[in-house]
Amino acid sequence: MPENPTSTRATVQLTEKMAAAGADVVLVVTPCFYKGKMDSRALIQHFTEVADRSPVPVVLYSVPANTGLDLPLDAVVTLSQHPNIHGLKDSGGDISRISLIVHKAKSQDFQVLAGSAGFLMAAYCVVCALANVLGREVCELERLCVSGRWQEARVLQQRLIEPNAAVTRKLGVPALKQAMDWFGFHGGACRSPLQPLSQEETLMLRKDFSNNGWL
Amino acid sequence: MPENPTSTRATVQLTEKMAAAGADVVLVVTPCFYKGKMDSRALIQHFTEVADRSPVPVVLYSVPANTGLDLPLDAVVTLSQHPNIHGLKDSGGDISRISLIVHKAKSQDFQVLAGSAGFLMAAYCVVCALANVLGREVCELERLCVSGRWQEARVLQQRLIEPNAAVTRKLGVPALKQAMDWFGFHGGACRSPLQPLSQEETLMLRKDFSNNGWL
Amino acid sequence: MPENPTSTRATVQLTEKMAAAGADVVLVVTPCFYKGKMDSRALIQHFTEVADRSPVPVVLYSVPANTGLDLPLDAVVTLSQHPNIHGLKDSGGDISRISLIVHKAKSQDFQVLAGSAGFLMAAYCVVCALANVLGREVCELERLCVSGRWQEARVLQQRLIEPNAAVTRKLGVPALKQAMDWFGFHGGACRSPLQPLSQEETLMLRKDFSNNGWL
Amino acid sequence: MPENPTSTRATVQLTEKMAAAGADVVLVVTPCFYKGKMDSRALIQHFTEVADRSPVPVVLYSVPANTGLDLPLDAVVTLSQHPNIHGLKDSGGDISRISLIVHKAKSQDFQVLAGSAGFLMAAYCVVCALANVLGREVCELERLCVSGRWQEARVLQQRLIEPNAAVTRKLGVPALKQAMDWFGFHGGACRSPLQPLSQEETLMLRKDFSNNGWL
Numbered sequence: 001m002p003e004n005p006t007s008t009r010a011t012v013q014l015t016e017k018m019a020a021a022g023a024d025v026v027l028v029v030t031p032c033f034y035k036g037k038m039d040s041r042a043l044i045q046h047f048t049e050v051a052d053r054s055p056v057p058v059v060l061y062s063v064p065a066n067t068g069l070d071l072p073l074d075a076v077v078t079l080s081q082h083p084n085i086h087g088l089k090d091s092g093g094d095i096s097r098i099s100l101i102v103h104k105a106k107s108q109d110f111q112v113l114a115g116s117a118g119f120l121m122a123a124y125c126v127v128c129a130l131a132n133v134l135g136r137e138v139c140e141l142e143r144l145c146v147s148g149r150w151q152e153a154r155v156l157q158q159r160l161i162e163p164n165a166a167v168t169r170k171l172g173v174p175a176l177k178q179a180m181d182w183f184g185f186h187g188g189a190c191r192s193p194l195q196p197l198s199q200e201e202t203l204m205l206r207k208d209f210s211n212n213g214w215l
Numbered sequence: 216m217p218e219n220p221t222s223t224r225a226t227v228q229l230t231e232k233m234a235a236a237g238a239d240v241v242l243v244v245t246p247c248f249y250k251g252k253m254d255s256r257a258l259i260q261h262f263t264e265v266a267d268r269s270p271v272p273v274v275l276y277s278v279p280a281n282t283g284l285d286l287p288l289d290a291v292v293t294l295s296q297h298p299n300i301h302g303l304k305d306s307g308g309d310i311s312r313i314s315l316i317v318h319k320a321k322s323q324d325f326q327v328l329a330g331s332a333g334f335l336m337a338a339y340c341v342v343c344a345l346a347n348v349l350g351r352e353v354c355e356l357e358r359l360c361v362s363g364r365w366q367e368a369r370v371l372q373q374r375l376i377e378p379n380a381a382v383t384r385k386l387g388v389p390a391l392k393q394a395m396d397w398f399g400f401h402g403g404a405c406r407s408p409l410q411p412l413s414q415e416e417t418l419m420l421r422k423d424f425s426n427n428g429w430l
Numbered sequence: 431m432p433e434n435p436t437s438t439r440a441t442v443q444l445t446e447k448m449a450a451a452g453a454d455v456v457l458v459v460t461p462c463f464y465k466g467k468m469d470s471r472a473l474i475q476h477f478t479e480v481a482d483r484s485p486v487p488v489v490l491y492s493v494p495a496n497t498g499l500d501l502p503l504d505a506v507v508t509l510s511q512h513p514n515i516h517g518l519k520d521s522g523g524d525i526s527r528i529s530l531i532v533h534k535a536k537s538q539d540f541q542v543l544a545g546s547a548g549f550l551m552a553a554y555c556v557v558c559a560l561a562n563v564l565g566r567e568v569c570e571l572e573r574l575c576v577s578g579r580w581q582e583a584r585v586l587q588q589r590l591i592e593p594n595a596a597v598t599r600k601l602g603v604p605a606l607k608q609a610m611d612w613f614g615f616h617g618g619a620c621r622s623p624l625q626p627l628s629q630e631e632t633l634m635l636r637k638d639f640s641n642n643g644w645l
Numbered sequence: 646m647p648e649n650p651t652s653t654r655a656t657v658q659l660t661e662k663m664a665a666a667g668a669d670v671v672l673v674v675t676p677c678f679y680k681g682k683m684d685s686r687a688l689i690q691h692f693t694e695v696a697d698r699s700p701v702p703v704v705l706y707s708v709p710a711n712t713g714l715d716l717p718l719d720a721v722v723t724l725s726q727h728p729n730i731h732g733l734k735d736s737g738g739d740i741s742r743i744s745l746i747v748h749k750a751k752s753q754d755f756q757v758l759a760g761s762a763g764f765l766m767a768a769y770c771v772v773c774a775l776a777n778v779l780g781r782e783v784c785e786l787e788r789l790c791v792s793g794r795w796q797e798a799r800v801l802q803q804r805l806i807e808p809n810a811a812v813t814r815k816l817g818v819p820a821l822k823q824a825m826d827w828f829g830f831h832g833g834a835c836r837s838p839l840q841p842l843s844q845e846e847t848l849m850l851r852k853d854f855s856n857n858g859w860l
Binding site: 005006007008009031033034035036037038041042043045046049065066067068169172173174191192193194195 | 650651652653654676678679680681682683686687688690691694710711712713814817818819836837838839840
């Protein structure tokens, strides 16, 4: 049988390839095929070994909508103490969980990145799909938060929620690529098995941007 | 067969009993037994009929951890226009959803109540289990938010997340009653089939309060 | 607050009302509102108390599609020893689980009822929605199984799967009532919040019966 | 970004490698990372392209416990007509679904393989984890079914359910390897991130075999 692409060994090999190709940091998703066995013990062991051997720093990536698996809180806290693990991208959307991680890992030099522009206001940092389309606006939102201009931040945040949902959980990567094309970037074709948007989905996407004044 | 307790008719009868007993408002949970059939159409019809006939104002209650069902966004927006529906208590914890509802229903006189002290900062109002135990502190958090003292709010918010999780999704109603006893209130016995906490659970609960400086 | 309709006390009261109204046996669904707390300990305690006090025999009812909760195997085995618990209706559709319960409880006088005509062949007995529409055929299927005519049973079983799915998980109670009307029985109106079938759903239902030669 | 290992292109390349290494047939799991977008349209397109280009026959593999995704019934029926798709391994455990697929695809030369020894009796063929441990017994069960000796089949089937659950959904691959060692085969070490069984899990596993008379 060929190597399971999310085995610890294959993951280490991939970090080496990425580093050789010039990556400054690697984002490592939770392994999830045998999800029933992926408890804290297994996940701590996996990420520790990957971080021990990766030539570049590791950022943990928890994205339950895709993996069916939340990286458990206690595993994040333990892993935040590893010198080669620099942060977590959390796309789960549970804001109390994210706040709690920030609170628990605050003695470490550990960044918690909100994996969605839908709740940027509530976190410190963000890595998000929508920034590929409305990058300036996402940066503006961060600036407003950092400088404490909460009233303006709230207004801008609310206008970003629907476009953000459209290019993530509602219509996904094909919508992200379509929206990039509309805004003058190169989205391009989807990689199969992802399919292009249907006409109806394209209209829905357009509405989520135009209703909020972006198109 | 006896009446299904969450049928529209039984729900209307219950609002009448509650009003007769002196209730100022009724909190009406989403019906959920036939959850596969509870789409927007059915739920709008149900809550509209309940609100038409309830002698006192209705607050919608969406609590997916218990019902297995999220009240859909479009149903909330439609129902927010009913003159006898005054708000929504949302215990789902998806903060982008809550912000979006606030945004969409802002022309109405409609209150969105965060159903958990775990993310009070992100909402306008709150109805939460933890207020039975740390009532003063939850009010203080609201005051800090309302007056824009975000730095202090954040610190207090973070100290409330673990106790809040403990008396809700982690250990539930039996933990809430135990904690009330500790803080000088009357928690009392659980109603069967809920069981009292085991010794191990009691220790875990104690730690979630003491680790954050409340005990 | 009014009594939670699935509290132990309310359930006992309901068994008394049912017995007084002439019921020979009561089918008692798993309590599920606080589903996070409904472990084996709580469920064994609940059903034991109900069975101790019910004037008529109790049949346990596990229907995870509606309650979000499977009655755990070890709880069923323990409860099967109670003299006033005579069986289990299991609508979960996991045939290995059902076989295992039959195997584990075989020393007791305990009946396991498959809660669906979709897998009658694999069980001993059945209580199913479809019997309201195709009662003769469901009985015929049982006769074929009991007398070991497996080839004919298989053919009949396969023709019943789609109609059965249509009146249960696919289109639910409104479809069951519609089909009853077609077959000369009285289905009648649905109780709100259940809604009548749309035109499209009615066509879909018709096809599931006609494709298998029943209409 | 490196190739997503379950993209259509990467899957085709893998079938070529497998064929070159001597495989007679390839078992192709449903792609699942972007599970929200994996509807029938996308899955039919994916498997059609893989089957068009694979040098050896393809067997579809639906394993929702690992992928979070059921291959939809209509997609299976469509794909069963492809000349290079020879069957389906279905590890979902929904026996009405499996019977229905057998029924719907019967005009094709298409094999439906029950992906578990927990319900072998109900299917025609089986590919199962337990056969690595109790191979002779699984074959004996098939022989009993094929020759219509249903009473003996039922007794044997029931003794296999617990060992089967133990090496699949309950304790998984590490348990399978441990049990292989006990029965004189080479199980060997687990590939990380899978962890070896704890002492308590090993005892539990032993009991599931010894209680049914296999150890």
